[in-house]
Amino acid sequence: MDYISGILSGFQVVFQVSNLFYCFVGVFIGTLVGVLPGIGPVGALSMLLPATFGMSPVSAIILFAGIYYGAAYGGSTTSILVNIPGEASSVVTCIDGYQMARNGRAGAALGISAIGSFIGGTFSVVALMFLVFPLAKAAVMFGPPEYFSLICMSMTIVVYLAHGSLIKAIIMAIVGLILSTVGLDFITGVQRFTFGSDTLQDGLGLVPVAMGVFGIAEVLTNLRDHVERTIFNTPIKNLLPNLEEWKRSVWPIVRGSVLGFPLGILPGGGAIIASFLSYGMEKRLSKHPEKFGKGAIEGVAGPETANNAGAGGAFVPLLAMGIPSNLVMALLLGALMIHGVTPGPRMITQHPDIFWGVIASMYLGNAMLVVLNLPLVGLWVKILKIPYRILMPLILLFCLIGAYSLNNNVVELIIMVVFGVVGYCLRRLGYEEAPMVLAFVLGPLLERSFRQSLIMSDGSFMIFVQKPLSAISLAISALLIISSGFSYYKKTKEKIPIDD
Amino acid sequence: MKMKDNQVFAIFFWVGLGVFVMYSSCRFGLGSFRSPGPGLMPFLLGALLCSVSLYFLAISFFSKNAKKGAESETKEEGQSHANIRKIMFAVVSLIVYALVLEKLGYVVATLFLLFGLFWAAGTTRLVAAISSVGTVLLTYFLFSHLGVTFPQGILKFIRA
Numbered sequence: 174m175d176y177i178s179g180i181l182s183g184f185q186v187v188f189q190v191s192n193l194f195y196c197f198v199g200v201f202i203g204t205l206v207g208v209l210p211g212i213g214p215v216g217a218l219s220m221l222l223p224a225t226f227g228m229s230p231v232s233a234i235i236l237f238a239g240i241y242y243g244a245a246y247g248g249s250t251t252s253i254l255v256n257i258p259g260e261a262s263s264v265v266t267c268i269d270g271y272q273m274a275r276n277g278r279a280g281a282a283l284g285i286s287a288i289g290s291f292i293g294g295t296f297s298v299v300a301l302m303f304l305v306f307p308l309a310k311a312a313v314m315f316g317p318p319e320y321f322s323l324i325c326m327s328m329t330i331v332v333y334l335a336h337g338s339l340i341k342a343i344i345m346a347i348v349g350l351i352l353s354t355v356g357l358d359f360i361t362g363v364q365r366f367t368f369g370s371d372t373l374q375d376g377l378g379l380v381p382v383a384m385g386v387f388g389i390a391e392v393l394t395n396l397r398d399h400v401e402r403t404i405f406n407t408p409i410k411n412l413l414p415n416l417e418e419w420k421r422s423v424w425p426i427v428r429g430s431v432l433g434f435p436l437g438i439l440p441g442g443g444a445i446i447a448s449f450l451s452y453g454m455e456k457r458l459s460k461h462p463e464k465f466g467k468g469a470i471e472g473v474a475g476p477e478t479a480n481n482a483g484a485g486g487a488f489v490p491l492l493a494m495g496i497p498s499n500l501v502m503a504l505l506l507g508a509l510m511i512h513g514v515t516p517g518p519r520m521i522t523q524h525p526d527i528f529w530g531v532i533a534s535m536y537l538g539n540a541m542l543v544v545l546n547l548p549l550v551g552l553w554v555k556i557l558k559i560p561y562r563i564l565m566p567l568i569l570l571f572c573l574i575g576a577y578s579l580n581n582n583v584v585e586l587i588i589m590v591v592f593g594v595v596g597y598c599l600r601r602l603g604y605e606e607a608p609m610v611l612a613f614v615l616g617p618l619l620e621r622s623f624r625q626s627l628i629m630s631d632g633s634f635m636i637f638v639q640k641p642l643s644a645i646s647l648a649i650s651a652l653l654i655i656s657s658g659f660s661y662y663k664k665t666k667e668k669i670p671i672d673d
Numbered sequence: 674m675k676m677k678d679n680q681v682f683a684i685f686f687w688v689g690l691g692v693f694v695m696y697s698s699c700r701f702g703l704g705s706f707r708s709p710g711p712g713l714m715p716f717l718l719g720a721l722l723c724s725v726s727l728y729f730l731a732i733s734f735f736s737k738n739a740k741k742g743a744e745s746e747t748k749e750e751g752q753s754h755a756n757i758r759k760i761m762f763a764v765v766s767l768i769v770y771a772l773v774l775e776k777l778g779y780v781v782a783t784l785f786l787l788f789g790l791f792w793a794a795g796t797t798r799l800v801a802a803i804s805s806v807g808t809v810l811l812t813y814f815l816f817s818h819l820g821v822t823f824p825q826g827i828l829k830f831i832r833a
Contacts, residue, residue: 227820340729344687347722351694351715358711363701365711366694389767396763397756566790567808569767570783574812577774578821586771594764602683624709632706 176302183529187537192235195228196534199236200541203243207263208251208553209564214244216388216568218504219380220575222511230512231527235534237508238488241501242294242535245444245484246542249286249477250553253279262444262480265452269465269472276468281414285470286477287546289426293478294539296430297437297485301492302532305521308493312518315494317629318636321622322646324615327440327496329650331608334439334446339657341604349609352377353616360624372584379507381576381589382613383500386606388572389593392565394600414470422474425455429478436479437486440498440611444483451479485535491516492528496615500607503614680733687726694719762793778826783809 186192206217217240225233248263253270266286273282315323328346335342355366356376367373414422432454433447455475456465465472490496495517497503509516514524521528546553576589596606630636638644694715704710770786777785784805791801813823 223821224816224819340725340732343725344722344729347718347725348687348690351690351718351722354715354718358701361702361711363711365701365715366697393760393763396759562791562794562796563804565794566787566804569763569790570787570808570812573767573770573783574816574821578816578823581822581824583771583774586774587768590764590767590771593767597760602679604683620714623714627706627709632708634706 179525179529180302180533182525183531183533184537186231186526186530187235187533191229192232192530192534193537195232195236196239196538197541199239200243200246200538200545201239203240203245204247204250204542204545204553205243205556206240207244207247207249208556209559213387213391214241215383215500215504216391216572217244218501218508219384219388220571222380222504222508223575223578225508226511230509230514230524231530233508233512234505234527234531235538237501237505238531238535239538241487241505242481242484242538243542243545245294245481246287246290246546247553249290249473250283250546250550251557253282253286253473254554255557262448262483263477264445265448265476266473268452269467269469272466272468273470273473278418278468278470281418281470282473283550284547285414285418285422285474287543289422289429289474289478290481290546291539291543292426293430293433293480293482294485294542295536297434297482298532298535298539300434301485301488301535304489305493305528308489309518309521312494315518315642316640317622317625318640318643319646320496321619321626322637322640322643322650323494323496324619324622326646326650327490327498328608328612328615328619329653330440331611333653333657335605335608337603337605339661342608345599345604345606345609346612349612350616350619352382352609353613354620359617359621370584372580372582372588376617377588377613378576378579378585379504379610379614380579381585382592383504383610384572384576385589385592386596386599386610387500388568389589390596390600390606392568393593393597395561395565418470421470424458425451425471425475426478428454428458429475430482433479433482434486437483438489438498440490440496444480444487447479447483448476451475488531492520492531493518495520496618497611500610500614503611506614681730684726684730684733688723688730691719691722691726694722759793763790766790774826775824776826778828779823780809780813780828781826783812 202217206214218237245262249266252263252266253274256267256271270282332342332346355373357374358365429451432451436447437444452472452475455471456462459471487498487502490498491502491506497506506516514527573586576585599606626636637647698712698716698719701712702710703712703716766786766789770782774782787805787808788801791804792798
């Protein structure tokens, strides 16, 4: 199937009334959770996973994809109007977006953010379409050693890019891998860490774990460190930027698109890094870097474009190789597998309706988001004003419904609450949950590849370096570890004279 | 307890977890590298967790910066100590909810849970009651329509 007929068949799928509806609902919910600090796309997807059981796989994935890129759009609204990022990828938008709002240019900031997001998102869909095919063709040749090394590399990158302590991130990744071993062994059927529980025989569920450490832990953290949100009261008018602002935004949008997409492919926080790098690049390239931080439109246009381009890029490893690059992709993987579809190199040929349907829905979803974000900005502002005392019980309830309805099992509710408390404690102690949950998702594939590789090689670890791709992946992992070790050593060495 | 103590406690917890995982893995069967058993992967992970945690303990022990962090964290802890009760209330409510959900049914159990949470969050009793009833009814019909099966509990007779 060539690209043209593929995308046309994708639009045929999307223009079915039910899929149009799910696409709209997805981007609407995505914007909503992006606007509301505290839920996020991971929580929303976890809650809605059971609701997709009655849908076709393509509808489910259209809904989920919509939530994901919708959240990247919605996150910017809170950054600009409240100075609180709805999503991590919108953190950098606070700097100039909020200043623009204070200078009476809230409308222009929201407008350029939506337009930049649309262009970045659309660019990433086109790039995704052209990149997935060659990558999927190559991925067919991958064996267990390649998969093992690729997953090792993905996890090393996730740990390397962690915001806080590197050692804590490594510990979290190991704990995630240990958690993934709970349940029946896939070869021998031996029960591992089940403690006699029937529920644990199937392993820990992704939904209770993810909702616990993200949804419940977020609520508990907010209960402890509640911060009142103050919305900057400014009339939001003139959503289209003026001519001067357009001129200043064109190149940041172009650069944001080109920079964001490849960074989005990187495992862990690609969209976040893309937005930060874009901001740094725009500031460096600007003729007036002193205006940054005081309401420079380039500081909104570039990062907002880059984070949406990055959101699209994150689909590449999932669709081409079946390896999720972030938690949302991990939940998408889970949703597809529940529907009997295994993402990976063969999905494009075995389920072309799903692949092209998702691609086409992303084109349409990006257009829907512009319509949702610009004229309905007043609605999102009103939603922002909902007090947390009303939101908190509702978030908890949706988490409970999501965890229970997956298997109608109260044990999973208890697992979720336990992981909520664990997530809260981890946050208090400065441990990041993302490496743990991503390792938890990738763990079974890692273990399977590891054991299969050893069986293939008759117990020789050389198999991991004899295969070229595997060797390259491991070399990259080793380089990252050495480089982080070196920078840590350098940092400690610099601190010694100060301490003494 | 100071933050520094919490960090040390966490490291010992990871070491303990690593030892437990290694011990359990031996019982699952390690096999050999030629024929890896179900315990091999968890055993290696347990060993790695112990090693990294002990290394972390060693560098934390020698780091002078940890003290600075500990002081600011302790100050912060004191400020929000009052909210610990709210957290405890939310956690206990959720666990009790999980335990009684199937006996009482979704409608009754959720009504009690939501009333407690809304009230604890600072709304008046009237608002808490109205919000709880509204939310329960809305979610019940919405999610039932989406195919979610809720336990009926003591209200089983209504449907019968």
